[in-house]
Amino acid sequence: MTDTQIDTFVEVDAPTGRVRGAWRPTVGSDVRSAAFLGIPFAEAPVGDLRFAAPVRKTRWEGVRDALDFAATAQRGDPGVTLIPEPSIPGESTLNVNVFTPRPGEEDAELPVLVWIHGGGYFAGSPASPWYDGRSFNRDGVVTVSVGYRLGFVGFGHVDGAPDNRGVRDWIAALEWVRENIRAFGGDPSRVTIAGQSAGGGAVLTLLGMEKAQHLFHGVWALSGATADVTPENARTLTATVANKLGIEPTLAAFTEVDEEKLIEAQKAATDIKDLSVLLDGGLMLGPAIDGDLLVRPTIDSLVAGVGADKPLVLGATDDEFSMALAGQEKKLRWIPLSLLLGKMGLKRDARRRYLAANPAVVAKGHAAVVGRYISDKMFKTAVIRTADARGAAPTWVYRYSYAGSPFGSAVHCIDVPFWFDCLDSPVGIPALAGPKPPQALADATHGAAVALIRESTAEWPSWSGQPGATRVFGGSASSPDVQRDGYAGVRPLL
Template structure:
């Protein structure tokens, strides 16, 4: 005889109407988590709204079923990616996913984590199994993942259209959280924003944006990739796409180009081609082709300048990177680079002789692994790790509280051979059993490392302190996750090897 008791699906009431989610686990048990998926925070950005600022959804009658991920701005089959981030077809692409241990508990006032996915501002999806908030829920944290418009639709310069539409999507999602998260047991005054890669750059951009300051109290940036695209560069890419499409560089002109075609053209417009080393230098010097743009409106100046001016100085910050974000890329050229001296390979990279010499002297261990390994480390340092030092130093120079903490993720995957880009994400979410994790970690990712990384994230979201000495109190200090067992977990000069580039 079946004596199982049916569990009623959770229903909560938010500003536009009621939403129904789904329980994972038995309500009232420690591991129970309710998921509410694909809740629109804005109307579908199609038709007249395609290049518009996000518009709040219309109220709905009845109950909105929030049991499947909503449509995503990312389209089609992206092939094999480091993080499984599926595309979902449909027009209503501006959604949030909420994971909570306490749906409907409006007085629970649990801390809230809002996560922004990466993907170079042109790809990525909040529908990844890695971004499921069940482990944060287990530890008393309500978790939200958000979508936003990508590539040219989200960030391209379009005369007659609002700038930085993807950034405006982040703001709209955070406003939605502020208005509605109490219905899911969250406290709108205890919001931490976090993201990885482009998502890590997104939260740093928000940290330096005056218009966003009321929407969160703390930031965790994993491998943050800032864009800070100049107005001139944005206009150049816009004109290039218009030329390739054979249309006027106007809102109506771009609107006449089918969505799929525009995505093809944005890739073509940004493609450099030519010599690989020259391409690397161009990427490192000019940065990403799409992303937050200095528009004189939302983003008045580069993020580092905003932080230097004190924007976001009242927010706690944790930031860090993996040791070898990009070395897996240069690994593919190991054979070709085998007989190229590293000093010669670095010569086109825009460093003077003295800087190059100091940098190579500080990286003797990596240099011994060969030119490909050293070139990958250089790309990592220029794009990610030197930014950690610059931002931490800017914040520390202001002194006082709130504080800034830094970390390194140094565990090398036996599958990839490096502490590579994205490798830290399943440890941070404590989701080592999720689909696709062992593809990059190998068959036995260490649970103790996940407990340490995730535990620090929970402590920071909950208490505003990840649990190690801050850079603010002792500049240069950083937590080292998964490094050499002979080295201390907290190092006083963890980023010494990048200082020549700062």
């Protein structure tokens, strides 16, 4: 297959149609990469397709410009992500962005990374400058970022419509990759899926899904938050959303609801005042157990051996959501820790063991302890449970401890710019990673990601071979890079 290169443009003839992308330089490298933005993998989910399964995009005639990001499912600024993730208006939200150093070279057979963004399953955007694949291109990896339906439209239960429409969008995007990525220099048999937060939960959900196993061969989950919403909770949420809209909970009624009004009702229905409810009950909106795609909770699927042939790397930051307590240190210092943790749902014996297991955090004050508990309960317990559930399957665990953020701790999302090696991004880096984030840490983090994608392995001891073994990224110089039990402080919560 031959590319047509005119100045900065490059064309690729993929099975779904011919597209025109643009060459860009790669900082610190003589490797050029090409970006093909906003390629639709499914028809626009509007009208009768709004609550339908994704419909494959038919091949178009002529050359389709892929020079700008296409529409996103996210509307406006939800104000919940620490990553710059712009919203782009429009209807055709089911699209992919492809970054490649070898466009049109079908025999290049480069490994492929498919990135699923986070945002709690109701926010986020694949158009973030941080998700640009140029650094992975430099290292011989074709990169794809995926758009999918969000919120109630993507994940709400509606009688008469297929459940898990957002999950079906992920699968449709991966099917597009399988059928088209060779035209962009990628190898469809060497696909690694990765994501952060809800995106991390997405890739773990896919790992435990029998019907998705043929679409990828490796997984990296950053701060993965699975939902596994029960059928009962899904129906309850639907009834609540419908009640707030003043409609019957039917497909016909939901189809007629204005997009903005539906988002407002969704926000009202998922607004949790008591944090302990979220910590104990989990997310209210996201991938749901539907008896079709998700036949059981993800952990149960992993215990049953689903995905056991695929290498998995997973981990979390030390203080995912500690920033939520910023500015409350003086107020919380006067409230007994036992009372604070008790209100969060932590029982007396577990409180005693948890505090004894985390003396360094206790020394930082009550706000630090509560923030760490929230982070441990929401994210790090899931890391241990997931790694243990995999048994002998190839699994590597890490912790992210870089505390150079303005929050003074390793907060949610801080690992993403290091993972993508995009510290030179003109947007958002200092606000999250501080004014002088260390390039050496980016080299180590990104290098580990490349190793999994290219070699299906990691360079530290596996959890499956040495339970508890944890690579620590960004810790103090006196701490070992690999700890024998890097999640010891979390175990009292299990």
